[in-house]
Structures are given as C-alpha cells and as structure tokens.
Amino acid sequence: MTLGLRDIRACFEGAIPSAIATVAADGTPNVAYLSQVHYVDEAHVALTFQFFNSTRRNILENPRAVVQVVDPVSAAHYRLQMEYLRTETEGPLFEKMKAKLAGIASHTGMSKVFRLRGSDVYRVLDVFSVGGACAAPAPPRQQLLPGLRACLAGLVGCPDLGRLFDLTLLGLQRHCEIAHAMLLMHDCERDCLYTVASHGYAASGIGSEIRMGEGIIGVAARERTPIRIGYAAQEYLYSRAMRERFQHSRDGAALETEIPFPGLRDSGSQLAVPLVHVDRLRGVLFVESPQEMRFTYEDEDALMVLAAQLTLTMELLSQGADQSEDARRVAPVAPRLQGRPLTLKHFAVDHSVFIDNDYLIKGVAGAILRKLVRDYLDNGRSEFTNRELRLDPELGLPDFSENLEARLILLQRRLAERCHSLGLEKTGRGRFRLRVERPLRLEDVPRR
Amino acid sequence: MSEAPLHLDRLQRGFVTGSVAINVASRGAQGVPSIARAYGCRVSADGAEVALYLPLAFSGNVVADVRGGAPVAAVFTRPATHETLQLKGRRAELGAAGVAERKRMRAYARRFREELAAFGLDERFLSGIVAPVELEAVVLCFTPVAAFNQTPGPEAGTPLRAKG
Structure with a gap:
C-alpha cells in the first residue's frame, strides 16, 4: 500500500x-x-x-x-x-x-x-x-460526512439571513456534536468583526467585536485561512481583561467594548474558519470546546465545506434583500400608545444609543435605529425597506448589501435582548417594521 | 568532533537508562539521514560505552548505514520533564541481542509504559508503543565523543563537557 x-x-x-x-x-x-x-x-x-x-x-x-x-x-x-x-x-x-x-x-x-x-x-x-505494518487508521470519532450533509440540508430553503445564521449553529450542535459556536461578520469600513449569532454560551455576546488579527478569530480573518488549535493558548483567548486593555489603547473608542465576548472561559480547543466569497472576507465561523485536541483535520475540512455553502447562501439571500416595494405607500399610521415613555439617547460622536440610560449599541446599527425612531416620531412611519436605508446619505452605508442585512439582524437581536417594548420585525424580503409598544422620546446629543 | 571518549557521569548514565524516549540516527553515503527508535539503553560502568536495542524490522536504514561505517547520533528525552540529551559517536558496532538484552528491553518497556501512562494515554497506544520489544533485535554499541543538552529553550544545543 x-x-x-x-x-x-x-x-x-x-x-x-x-x-x-x-x-x-x-x-x-x-x-x-x-x-x-x-x-x-x-x-x-x-x-x-x-x-x-x-x-x-x-x-x-x-x-x-x-x-x-x-x-x-x-x-x-x-x-x-x-x-x-x-x-x-x-x-x-x-x-x-x-x-x-x-x-x-x-x-x-x-x-x-x-x-x-x-x-x-x-x-x-x-x-x-x-x-512494514499497515495498521488500519483509527476510526473517526464520529461520522463527520453524514453530519455535514445533515447540516447542509438544514440550510436549504432558508428564508432570511437571521434564520440562516441560527440554523447553521443549531445544525453544528445537532449533527456534528459541536456545542459552542458563533458567527461573526466583517465590518469592512472599520475592518473588525462583530458577533451576529452564537450558540451554547451563557450570554449571547451579540454585538461584541473582535479586531482583525486579535486571537484566532482575528488571525483567521486577516489571513483568510482556517486556524485550529488543540491546546487553547492564553495569548489567543478572549477575555474581558484583554478588551479592557484595548479601551485604553489608541483605537479603543472605535471598538465595541461594552458587550462582553461570549467565548468559553476554559476553552480547550478552538477552530476559526473564514467566510470568503470571491476574495472578499464576509466573516468567520468559530467553534470551540472545553476538551483539548477536540478538533481534527477532518473537522477543519468539514467546517470549510460548511463555510463555503454558508457564504454562498448568504450571497444569494443578500442579492434579493434590496428588491422590495416602497414601504412609504403602504405604511399604516402609528397608533397612539399609553405608558411611560422610553427615552432613546443617541450620541452623534459614535452613534451609540442608550435606552433609559442602558447601553444598547453603537456604530452603524446605532445610526440606523436613530433614523428609524426619528422617522417614526416625525412622520408616524413604522414600515421600512432595506433599500431606503441604503440610499440614505445620512447613514452612508457601504455598497455590500449583506452588511446592511447583518447590521439589521444585530440590531434586532440586541433589542430583543435589552428592550421588550421596541423591536424590529421582518415583514417580507427587504422590508421590516419598527414595533413600538410604548411612547418614545429621542434625545440627540450632537458631536462636540 | 573529537575522537576522545566522553565518559558519561552518574547522572547522565541514570538519565539515558531511565524512562526516556530514545531515537538514533545515522546517514547513508549520499548524506541521506536515517532514523529509528531504540527500546532501552545500557552504559558501561566507566560511562564510555553506550548500547542501544533496536528491533530489526523497525530499524530501517540505520542498521545498514551503521554497517557501512557511518557515524551515529542518539537522542534521549524524558516525556515528563522534556529534559533531553543527545550523544554522538564516530562509528558504531552491531551485535545480536540475546536473552539478557531481551530482558532489559522488556524492563525498559515496563518503565517507559508507566511513564507514559501518567499522561492519560490510552491502553491501545501504550501497548502499541512498546510492542516492538518482542521482535528480533540488534544491539548498537558506540563510544560517545560529544554530548549536547537539548532540553527545549535557549540553552538547547550547548555541548556538555567530557568528564575525562
């Protein structure tokens, strides 16, 4: 042989x-x-x-x-x-x-x-x-190919990006015995990665950010290559302390530091796989386990295949996301609401938004929320389209539509976690509704 | 490399004959290296002669290269501490392994297996790693003329002085 x-x-x-x-x-x-x-x-x-x-x-x-x-x-x-x-x-x-x-x-x-x-x-x-002995190779720990196949089958016909993210992570747990996983998207403007979905952590960490080159996720993103380690190294672990250090560094203000990264405290093995489409980085799929030497070359192969399919599906879903009718013509008039008003405070300097003094989000997602609420208060609108957001000069969004879609998912999930009286709901391809259940007040804090 | 024999001291003798992984290398006429695992070591009382036990079927080109008069190098490492020592010899002699050598190989296998068991390696691996001690073996004898500390770190590669 x-x-x-x-x-x-x-x-x-x-x-x-x-x-x-x-x-x-x-x-x-x-x-x-x-x-x-x-x-x-x-x-x-x-x-x-x-x-x-x-x-x-x-x-x-x-x-x-x-x-x-x-x-x-x-x-x-x-x-x-x-x-x-x-x-x-x-x-x-x-x-x-x-x-x-x-x-x-x-x-x-x-x-x-x-x-x-x-x-x-x-x-x-x-x-x-x-x-001269040809010892039979050890049998694989699990049936990876059938697991991968089942994972991929679960993504077929997925209606939107948010479901796609969740089904990917759920599939990993159900079919590949990978219980701790997260998806991060690439913010090409700020060249960092932000968490849009996670599975198997005490806190979701949605909205937390990783700088390019930081830890194995940041290195996998920067180098566009899978990184796999069997003994998680202290210097590659993400900890609160690490981010606190960044807060004092030159670009600390630019990086999301309020939302803790959801990684395992005692991670044993880690694998980060880049999501790349036609030479452009879309994000990173990251999995980890408390067990050392958990992920093999075969796991890396399987996740690379899954990442390729996931990226392609993201592209397909994003392509249609802007093709929608104009929401202005069908927008219903917002009803009068009772109760204590929610106060949204928006800081123009970094687009950070606080709801009743609790931090929610910053950056593009913060700017989007401010625009939606302003439109709701001034014009009584609650139905919106992706397209109008993209064309809004005030938001200055990048050209890549999956980025906007991912930002909306981020915003939707942060609101779902932090504020029950305000939410975003998808109403069709490229359309969504601002759900408001209490009166709103918007305070704009201008840039100094 | 000097011709003078390097007499291993008591500590070094204890180390190379202890629970260490042993690999021996030689080379062919064209400068192509060969390597094989050894299963046990014995050092003469004066520390000048080192004998290594090599299962023939597992020794590849090392035995052929040594027969051709090539020099040898042997590395010893203790898994628990990473402490590593390399010895070099100008040439080596080969002899058949008899009953006494077989006994020593089995004793080595027991000790080495115990050393590795502490790492939580499973039974299949532990049995597999020492299985070759039951095969037909040769004894490779050489006189060390140089020794090097090869414990990982900045000191790795430091020559150890001959004790005379």
Missing part, C-alpha cells in the same frame, strides 16, 4: 512528539525532537523554526531530512523522507503554525521559550510505514 500524507494526518496533531534526523556538511548526523509537524498538502509539510540549532544549520547545508511521526491512537510509526525547500516568515501558513505553537507552548508550560521565527517548508519524497 502506498501511503499518502493524508492517510497519516492524525500523526500531525501534535499529541506525540516527532523526531527529525539531519546531516551536517561534514557528514555528522543530528537527531532532535520536534514540537510540530504541520500538514501543508499531499506533498508538503512544514516544521517550526524557533532557534538557530543544529537541525537548522544542517538543512541549510544539506536539505535532506527524515522525520519519524507516531499515530496518537495506534502508536504506529511512520517515516517521512523529505527535502527542505524554503522558510516562510509571514502569511497564512506562518500564522497557523504560530497559533498552534502558542497552544503547545502554553500547554507544556513553555510560553516564554517558544517563539516562531519561521515555517520551514519541506517537500515529502516518500512516506514509509515503520516495520
């Missing part, structure tokens, strides 16, 4: 250390242990370059190396004859390995010791099963 690298991917999960032999120019062999052998593709692997050691010196003189890897379940040994090609010091491969190394380092108590200088890429010339 000819072995391919894909057949032995479990050996590259980092559970069992691998060993490497190289040869110096004078013919002296050297043997050392490796913290990570990274599967690149069917013909290549990459090793971490952390120190200028003998292995490093040798491969620059003589590119041949042999690596011995061990299957973490069966203990079968495999040897890879290979040849050093190049070192990458930035980009997706480097970032993936850096995140993984940080996890391994923190797991082994060596965070201060391990620093990735580069990813050494090797061409694999041959893969041998040691002892």
Whole structure:
C-alpha cells in the first residue's frame, strides 16, 4: 500500500512528539525532537523554526531530512523522507503554525521559550510505514460526512439571513456534536468583526467585536485561512481583561467594548474558519470546546465545506434583500400608545444609543435605529425597506448589501435582548417594521 | 568532533537508562539521514560505552548505514520533564541481542509504559508503543565523543563537557 500524507494526518496533531534526523556538511548526523509537524498538502509539510540549532544549520547545508511521526491512537510509526525547500516568515501558513505553537507552548508550560521565527517548508519524497505494518487508521470519532450533509440540508430553503445564521449553529450542535459556536461578520469600513449569532454560551455576546488579527478569530480573518488549535493558548483567548486593555489603547473608542465576548472561559480547543466569497472576507465561523485536541483535520475540512455553502447562501439571500416595494405607500399610521415613555439617547460622536440610560449599541446599527425612531416620531412611519436605508446619505452605508442585512439582524437581536417594548420585525424580503409598544422620546446629543 | 571518549557521569548514565524516549540516527553515503527508535539503553560502568536495542524490522536504514561505517547520533528525552540529551559517536558496532538484552528491553518497556501512562494515554497506544520489544533485535554499541543538552529553550544545543 502506498501511503499518502493524508492517510497519516492524525500523526500531525501534535499529541506525540516527532523526531527529525539531519546531516551536517561534514557528514555528522543530528537527531532532535520536534514540537510540530504541520500538514501543508499531499506533498508538503512544514516544521517550526524557533532557534538557530543544529537541525537548522544542517538543512541549510544539506536539505535532506527524515522525520519519524507516531499515530496518537495506534502508536504506529511512520517515516517521512523529505527535502527542505524554503522558510516562510509571514502569511497564512506562518500564522497557523504560530497559533498552534502558542497552544503547545502554553500547554507544556513553555510560553516564554517558544517563539516562531519561521515555517520551514519541506517537500515529502516518500512516506514509509515503520516495520512494514499497515495498521488500519483509527476510526473517526464520529461520522463527520453524514453530519455535514445533515447540516447542509438544514440550510436549504432558508428564508432570511437571521434564520440562516441560527440554523447553521443549531445544525453544528445537532449533527456534528459541536456545542459552542458563533458567527461573526466583517465590518469592512472599520475592518473588525462583530458577533451576529452564537450558540451554547451563557450570554449571547451579540454585538461584541473582535479586531482583525486579535486571537484566532482575528488571525483567521486577516489571513483568510482556517486556524485550529488543540491546546487553547492564553495569548489567543478572549477575555474581558484583554478588551479592557484595548479601551485604553489608541483605537479603543472605535471598538465595541461594552458587550462582553461570549467565548468559553476554559476553552480547550478552538477552530476559526473564514467566510470568503470571491476574495472578499464576509466573516468567520468559530467553534470551540472545553476538551483539548477536540478538533481534527477532518473537522477543519468539514467546517470549510460548511463555510463555503454558508457564504454562498448568504450571497444569494443578500442579492434579493434590496428588491422590495416602497414601504412609504403602504405604511399604516402609528397608533397612539399609553405608558411611560422610553427615552432613546443617541450620541452623534459614535452613534451609540442608550435606552433609559442602558447601553444598547453603537456604530452603524446605532445610526440606523436613530433614523428609524426619528422617522417614526416625525412622520408616524413604522414600515421600512432595506433599500431606503441604503440610499440614505445620512447613514452612508457601504455598497455590500449583506452588511446592511447583518447590521439589521444585530440590531434586532440586541433589542430583543435589552428592550421588550421596541423591536424590529421582518415583514417580507427587504422590508421590516419598527414595533413600538410604548411612547418614545429621542434625545440627540450632537458631536462636540 | 573529537575522537576522545566522553565518559558519561552518574547522572547522565541514570538519565539515558531511565524512562526516556530514545531515537538514533545515522546517514547513508549520499548524506541521506536515517532514523529509528531504540527500546532501552545500557552504559558501561566507566560511562564510555553506550548500547542501544533496536528491533530489526523497525530499524530501517540505520542498521545498514551503521554497517557501512557511518557515524551515529542518539537522542534521549524524558516525556515528563522534556529534559533531553543527545550523544554522538564516530562509528558504531552491531551485535545480536540475546536473552539478557531481551530482558532489559522488556524492563525498559515496563518503565517507559508507566511513564507514559501518567499522561492519560490510552491502553491501545501504550501497548502499541512498546510492542516492538518482542521482535528480533540488534544491539548498537558506540563510544560517545560529544554530548549536547537539548532540553527545549535557549540553552538547547550547548555541548556538555567530557568528564575525562
């Protein structure tokens, strides 16, 4: 049986250390242990370059190396004859390995010791099963393909973006045993990510934001590549403290810091998969587990397929979102309401909105809410269309329609969580209603 | 690399014959490296001779390369502490493993298995990792002429002095 690298991917999960032999120019062999052998593709692997050691010196003189890897379940040994090609010091491969190394380092108590200088890429010339034994690969933990299929089937015919997000996360739990997941959308204007849906957390965290390059979500987004770690590293975890630090930094005011990020406190494994459509980043699908080494290469494959389908469906739903009739002609007159008025305070400086002094939202979603309420109070309107929002010069929305749709979902969900007397309801494709159950007051605080 | 034998001291002898993972490397005539796992180690009383036990079917090109007169390197690491030591020899001798060697391999397997069991590795893995000790084996003997600390960190690669 000819072995391919894909057949032995479990050996590259980092559970069992691998060993490497190289040869110096004078013919002296050297043997050392490796913290990570990274599967690149069917013909290549990459090793971490952390120190200028003998292995490093040798491969620059003589590119041949042999690596011995061990299957973490069966203990079968495999040897890879290979040849050093190049070192990458930035980009997706480097970032993936850096995140993984940080996890391994923190797991082994060596965070201060391990620093990735580069990813050494090797061409694999041959893969041998040691002892000639062709031990059957360990059976997968679960049936991933049927799970993925069921997940995808659940998305068919989804009527709108909000349902699509929820069904995706629900499908992951029902069919793939992934209980903690969230979806973040890319705000291309501010170049950050905001949470629009989550599943399996005590607080939804909808509206919380992540900066590009921050943690594994931010790195997966920036590099447009999946990032998967089996030992969640402290430096890649999202904590309240981390965001508090940003509040004092230069762009702290621009980032949403009031809404806590919903991540697991004791996360063991994490996987972030970018949602990319025609070279444009749409968002990130993030899953995690308290269990270490929970996500395998196969999970990563499955989530990449799911992400591709999700992104495509998002595109299709967004395309029709602006095609709607003009709501002005069909708008009913708002009824007179009883009760204590709700006071909405809008700060022009960052479009933050407070309802009865409780923080709700800021940014584009805040500006949209202010516009809707102003129109409701001045003209008695409660029916609106996506199209009029997009064309409103005051809001200055970007061209990409899924961004507006996602912003409306965000606003709708924040209102549902924070204020029961005010809500957004979808009334058709590209149309929605502002549901008002108490009298409203709007206070505008102008920019100083 | 000097020709003078490096006599392993008491601590080093204890370390390489303890609960450590062992890998040995050599190279072919064209500078192509070879690698194999060893299952146990014995050091002569004066610390000058190191013997490693290699199951033949698992030793790939290492045995052939050593027969061709190539130099060797052996690395020892303790999973619990990451403490790592590398020894190098100009050449090595091969001999058949007899009853005494088989006994030592089995004793090594027991100790190493216990060491790994503490990490929560499952039974299938633990049995698999030491299974080759039951195979036909060779003894690879060499005289270390250089030793290096390879415990991960900035000190890795530091040569250890010969004790004379």
